Amino acid sequence: xxxxxxxxxxxxxxxxxxxxxxxxxxxxxxxxxxxxxxxxxxxxxxxxxxxxxxxxxxxxxxxxxxxxxxxxxxxxxxxxxxxxxxxxxxxxxxxxxxxxxxxxxxxxxxxxxxxxxxxxxxxxxxxxxxxxxxxxxxxxxxxxxxxxxxxxxxxxxxxxxxxxxxxxxxxxxxxxxxxxxxxxxxxxxxxxxxxxxxxxxxxxxxxxxxxxxxxxxxxxxxxxxxxxxxxxxxxxxxxxxxxxxxxxxxxxxxxxxxxxxxxxxxxxxxxxxxx
Amino acid sequence: xxxxxxxxxxxxxxxxxxxxxxxxxxxxxxxxxxxxxxxxxxxxxxxxxxxxxxxxxxxxxxxxxxxxxxxxxxxxxxxxxxxxxxxxxxxxxxxxxxxxxxxxxxxxxxxxxxxxxxxxxxxxxxxxxxxxxxxxxxxxxxxxxxxxxxxxxxxxxxxxxxxxxxxxxxxxxxxxxxxxxxxxxxxxxxxxxxxxxxxxxxxxxxxxxxxxxxxxxxxxxxxxxxxxxxxxxxxxxxxxxxxxxxxxxxxxxxxxxxxxxxxxxxxxxxxxxxxxxxxxxx
Numbered sequence: 001x002x003x004x005x006x007x008x009x010x011x012x013x014x015x016x017x018x019x020x021x022x023x024x025x026x027x028x029x030x031x032x033x034x035x036x037x038x039x040x041x042x043x044x045x046x047x048x049x050x051x052x053x054x055x056x057x058x059x060x061x062x063x064x065x066x067x068x069x070x071x072x073x074x075x076x077x078x079x080x081x082x083x084x085x086x087x088x089x090x091x092x093x094x095x096x097x098x099x100x101x102x103x104x105x106x107x108x109x110x111x112x113x114x115x116x117x118x119x120x121x122x123x124x125x126x127x128x129x130x131x132x133x134x135x136x137x138x139x140x141x142x143x144x145x146x147x148x149x150x151x152x153x154x155x156x157x158x159x160x161x162x163x164x165x166x167x168x169x170x171x172x173x174x175x176x177x178x179x180x181x182x183x184x185x186x187x188x189x190x191x192x193x194x195x196x197x198x199x200x201x202x203x204x205x206x207x208x209x210x211x212x213x214x215x216x217x218x219x220x221x222x223x224x225x226x227x228x229x230x231x232x233x234x235x236x237x238x239x240x241x242x243x244x245x246x247x248x249x250x251x252x253x254x255x256x257x258x259x260x261x262x263x264x265x266x267x268x269x270x271x272x273x274x275x
Numbered sequence: 276x277x278x279x280x281x282x283x284x285x286x287x288x289x290x291x292x293x294x295x296x297x298x299x300x301x302x303x304x305x306x307x308x309x310x311x312x313x314x315x316x317x318x319x320x321x322x323x324x325x326x327x328x329x330x331x332x333x334x335x336x337x338x339x340x341x342x343x344x345x346x347x348x349x350x351x352x353x354x355x356x357x358x359x360x361x362x363x364x365x366x367x368x369x370x371x372x373x374x375x376x377x378x379x380x381x382x383x384x385x386x387x388x389x390x391x392x393x394x395x396x397x398x399x400x401x402x403x404x405x406x407x408x409x410x411x412x413x414x415x416x417x418x419x420x421x422x423x424x425x426x427x428x429x430x431x432x433x434x435x436x437x438x439x440x441x442x443x444x445x446x447x448x449x450x451x452x453x454x455x456x457x458x459x460x461x462x463x464x465x466x467x468x469x470x471x472x473x474x475x476x477x478x479x480x481x482x483x484x485x486x487x488x489x490x491x492x493x494x495x496x497x498x499x500x501x502x503x504x505x506x507x508x509x510x511x512x513x514x515x516x517x518x519x520x521x522x523x524x525x526x527x528x529x530x531x532x533x534x535x536x537x538x539x540x541x542x543x544x545x546x547x548x549x550x551x552x553x554x555x556x557x
Contacts, residue, residue, distance in 0.1 A: 070387070071387065071549065071554060071555065072554070073546070073549040075550075091391075099387045101383055101387070103384075105381070106381050106384035107381070107384075108301065108381070111304055111305060115301070118297070119300070120384065122293055122296075122297030123294060123297060123385070123390040125290060125389055127290075127293045171389070
């Protein structure tokens with residue numbers, strides 16, 4: 001089990017049904033239309049690495065994360081997280097992952113940060129002293145000791161993001177998924193988040209971080225490896241150093257090349273306009 | 276393997292209870308931040324009891340249809356209202372839990388935890404169920420202490436059996452409604468059908484004996500008819516087992532069909548929503 005990569009994805013395909021207009025449903029009740037979000041993704045992420053998935057809006061990043069975190073089922077292909085099949089063993093997968101959902105509405109606003117952590121910790125099987133110890137640990141790691149007793153609705157955006165990390169770490173998971181964690185943060189808070197994930201969790205804690213972003217500078221700063229996804233396919237994959245040295249290009253040029261290669265294929269952005 | 280995974284015992288009753296208690300604690304803490312909601316609820320019960328107390332003064336106790344329930348309309352109506360609210364919550368609680376979590380944005384965070392979807396549903400509705408049970412008890416105590424509601428010699432085995440079978444039956448209906456919400460997001464035709472028909476046909480505030488015979492047959496298709504009949508006969512008259520056994524048998528028959536059906540359909544609904552990628556959509 002320990003020799004398995006943190007994440008292994010082979011031939012992953014996801015199509016979302018497209019819900020037509022009422023008139024179309026009446027006239028063609030059996031017709032099923034779909035949009036392809038992932039069109040055969042292959043990916044391997046080794047343990048203890050910080051992996052960045054780059055791509056424009058609608059490229060398939062969020063769909064891939066949702067499949068890897070068991071929230072969405074794939075149509076074809078296989079995905080293994082921590083050696084477990086996301087489709088066959090979703091409960092085991094959820095024991096091995098933390099998902100830092102950066103949606104502030106995913107918290108209970110009238111409860112304190114600590115009360116939120118107590119609740120989600122209990123849902124992850126922690127109780128009693130283990131729960132208390134875990135909360136103390138993640139609150140210290142995320143530098144929220146002083147704010148933990150305050151109601152969530154008094155938190156700044158940066159504090160909310162750090163509480164999302166604290167919640168994701170409540171599982172003791174080896175693999176952490178983060179979806180654009182610095183999207184709405186100011187530069188200083190974003191720098192703290194990057195340092196926390198790369199230095200605190202990956203280098204210091206030996207965890208694997210799977211980081212979806214469209215911020216190239218961020219990826220260049222934190223990632224051991226990157227993959228660029230566009231229109232549901234992985235266009236480029238490798239370490240930043242190897243990708244940039246190979247053709248003597250900047251990461252921006254590599255990215256532009258990968259995304260424009262997709263443009264010439266005539267495919268539409270799969271996730272845009274989905275329900 | 277992580278420490279959490281190593282110590283995790285999904286089948287352990289203690290672990291299961293701890294998860295349910297976490298939901299209860301969360302909702303209690305949340306409710307305590309709204310200081311006046313409990314007070315409003317109590318005042319509402321008082322006014323509702325008073326309304327039916329004065330209506331009962333208009334009703335002739337000699338009405339034959341009230342005979343099987345002790346002849347007192349006020350007691351009849353209080354049991355009907357108190358328990359129909361509770362049954363409504365059993366049925367509406369689960370779909371509203373899903374709908375609220377979808378709308379508030381917490382559903383995704385709940386679904387990536389190591390807690391199963393049925394436990395999340397049950398846990399999320401536990402506080403409102405517990406609160407409604409306390410409210411029902413308070414309703415009955417208030418009606419007896421202030422307005423002179425008449426209890427018979429209560430037949431507890433009957434009352435408990437009817438309550439448990441009714442709770443399972445209405446939870447099954449709730450699971451069916453929740454399955455519908457998971458897939459179609461809005462609208463809950465099952466809940467609408469049962470809530471609107473129960474008021475007219477279930478015997479909530481008048482005995483079904485006064486309905487025309489063709490309409491009475493429709494009321495026999497509803498579990499609420501047997502729930503209220505059995506509960507009234509257990510609480511208001513002292514007829515013993517013979518009087519409530521037909522209601523218990525009918526409720527058991529509903530459960531034999533509804534419980535497995537609801538669980539199978541709910542499982543299919545979760546899978547469909549995950550397949551369509553709409554599990555957390557609203």
